[in-house]
Amino acid sequence: MHLSPRPALGSLSLHTKLMLALVVLVATVAGTSAYILVEHERNRRLVELQERATRIADLFSRSLALPLWNIDRGAIESQLAALSPNPEVAEFTVTAVGYGTVSTVKRKLDPGDAVVRIRPIEYGPPGNAPREKIGEIRVVLTKAVAQQAISGARRAIFAVMTAVVAVLYAATFLLLKRMVRSPINRLEEMVDRIAGGDLYATCPVESGDELGRLAMRVNVMAERLRESTLRLRDSERKYRGIVENAVEGIFLLDQKGQLSEANPAMAQLLGYGSAIDLIATAENDPGKRPFSPTQTEALFEILRAKGEILGLELQLSRLDSTPIWVQLNARGLTEDDGSLHLLEGLLTDVTARKHAVEDLRLQRDQLELEVSERKRTELELLASRERLQQLSAHQEAIREEDRKHIAMEIHDELGQLLTALKMDVSLLRMQLPAGSAALQKADEMRDLVEKTIQIVRNVASHLRPTALNYGLASALEWLTADFSRHSQIPCHFDAKGPEPSLPDPRATAIFRIVQESLTNIARHANASRVDVTLANTEAGIELTVSDDGQGFDIVAARAGHSYGLQGMAERARLIDAQLDIDSEPGSGSVIRLHIRDDSITYQ
CATH class of the missing domain: 3.90.20 (Hemagglutinin Ectodomain; Chain B)
Structure with missing residues (x-):
């Protein structure tokens, strides 16, 4: 079995891992803190620079008003020269309306490394005359000086943080070496002895901390391991007795089709004298193996998919090539990594039952x-x-x-x-x-x-009816009014709830059903009143046509092949609706059409 190399980090000691974790944690905290401090200092200095630029621009916009009005270039240049030696100054430019640039002070500057403020210069003549814009001042301050100060602050902050991290690392290294590494080394030595078979070895408990409690648990584990070993040996003896005396064939099969173990019942089932002969023959002659390669592959595929095999019937061949039918129940045995390794199965001879079933x-x-x-x-x-x-x-x-x-x-x-x-x-x-x-x-x-x-x-x-183009309710209202006009029988229409929006074939079918109902009433009912109700219920649409006429025998009408009733029923079936007719001689009639709530929208 191929073993992949252990990762580099996994081969490190716990002490080293803790130190690495501490370094990463402290470095992260320190780096984050340093970054926050540097950014705070950077933002503070840039804000101060922007405020200075604003103050200078506001100052010049007031102080240069009179010299610019008088076009006193000397006074303007003297005011600009007073502040131009400042290393933060990149440009002072004074322009006059209708005249252009009057005076300018410029230095070479990166376009993206500047703070620019532009203010209008206004002059207020004596008296009540309104102030007049006579020019503007452009103030550009460079960020280079502030960036130099920020870089110095950054170096100082990072130097302090580095020193703090180094001191914390040294102190933590010594503490962990004394309090963690030495007790762990002693625990490793005792665990190696237990793993080597010395189940009576014990770990000394030197403290009440986590390592001391771990040593106590290792001692408990060793004691329980001794007890488990004794019980395992007893269970193995009992299991061997059950397997050897079982009447069903019990076996272990690997993925190559080779038998790892088999009991005497398995050997007898396949026509061998003993389980040793069965295993040896299957190992030396692959053609004599109980399961063919195709069967073996299929069995393991079932185990991977379902985790077990229950009541699977297979056809096998005995040593003398006689076919037999068996029923297989099996489960999979896995490796430590979870991969399927062996099939543990139980075979029962069902040949006689199979023939009867056939x-x-x-x-x-x-x-x-x-x-x-x-x-x-x-x-x-x-x-x-x-x-x-x-x-x-x-x-x-x-x-x-x-x-x-x-x-x-x-x-x-x-x-x-x-x-x-x-x-x-x-x-x-x-x-x-x-x-x-x-x-x-x-x-x-x-x-x-x-x-x-x-x-x-x-x-x-x-x-x-043209009214169908405006909805089912409008069409039914027109139909009842037309019925009253021609038959002289009062017909009342009532719509309850929102009007449904139905597909044209369904709305037409409902209209025809009501039309046929009213026609039958006019011809046969001898009624004095008709009511047509279109109700929107929670279950869908319910249409009711009722009259107070002489009624009729429904069974006799259907037996007499009433084409009107048959046509109504067929139309209801075509639109997937339920048609109910309730009538008795002398008690009028009620026709109900129920349409389910699916595929119905509401206006």
Whole structure:
């Protein structure tokens, strides 16, 4: 087994690691503190420099007002010369409005290493005249002097920090050597003796600190190790007796397919005289190994995936090449690093049971074949019914699309022509003399055109109500009003909750269901009142159409192939809705349509 080299840090002693940790900690703290102090000093000096630049600029903006007004170049230059020897001064420039630069003092300067202040120079004439800007002063101070001072402070701070770190390191090194390293060396010596087999060795307890408590724990560990060794030897003797006398085959298998251990039952199961012969034959002749390379690889893959093997049936070969069936239960034995090393298994001969199961499987297969044939026939019937339902849905969609198209054609084409004809008749009527027979005929023609337009609107509305374009509630409200107008039966519509926004096919199907319900009521119910309610509940949309008519026998109606009820049920199925009809002779009827809350949005 390949061993990777120990990392350099892992080979260091605890004393060295503690010292390294201390150095890193102190260096980090010291470096951070030094950095903070240096930055504080740097910021302080730069702020002072900026304040000086501001004060100088403000001073010159006031003191140069009169000389600049009088264009007294000598007075201006004398004021600039008073401060120009300052090493922080990089530039003084005085400019006059309409004149340009009057006086300037410049030194070579890095553009990014400066503090610039520009102030206007204003002159206040005598009297109440307003102040007038006559120029400006540009003050540029270099940061170089401040940077030199900051560098000196930085060096001093880092020198102090280095000295502190060195003193702390030396003091800590001596303390750790006396208080940690020497006791640990003694503990290592005693642990090496225990690891070498001297279980009666004891560590001296020299203090009550952590190292002293560690020595006490090492002594307890040695005592418990002695007890564990004795129990392990007793357990090994018992385990060996169980393995040798077991009736199932017990074995250890490595990943190459070689048997590490096997009990007599394992050898007898595979046709060998003893476990020694079984192991020796498998080692000398790979072709005689109980498990083939493919089986071995598969078994270890199962162990890696599931951690154990339970009730796995395998076909093996005995020494005389007779095939046998066995049931395997196994678990994996891992190395210290967690990698899978050996397979510990238990084999049980299930050949007789396997043959009986095969006979039962043949009979079951025959029965399953017959059942599958029957299921196939049922599936074909279901598929045929589903195709018929899909065809019905497709035809219904086509009919609705045709109605929509015809309604649009009637409304757009015929309606426009009739409207134009009405306008022409009106224009013609205006040209005819009052009281003439032609004028009376024109009035009759206009009334006929108006009635025709109304008929066209009614036909288009019944084919595809325009109100559907404005929502289901608007369409149902129009439908109930139209029903009341034509049937002379009061029909009331009530909408509860927010109006749902449904896909056009679903809204059209709901509208048609209500339309068919009202048609049936008008034809058969002999009702005096109809109520249509569109309610938005927590479970979805619930539409109710109720009347106080004579009612009907639902069972008899369905047995008599009522196409109206069948059409309503089919439309409800196509939109995945639940249709319930409650009616008895003499007690009116209630039709409820429930649409689940999925795929419903609200306006």
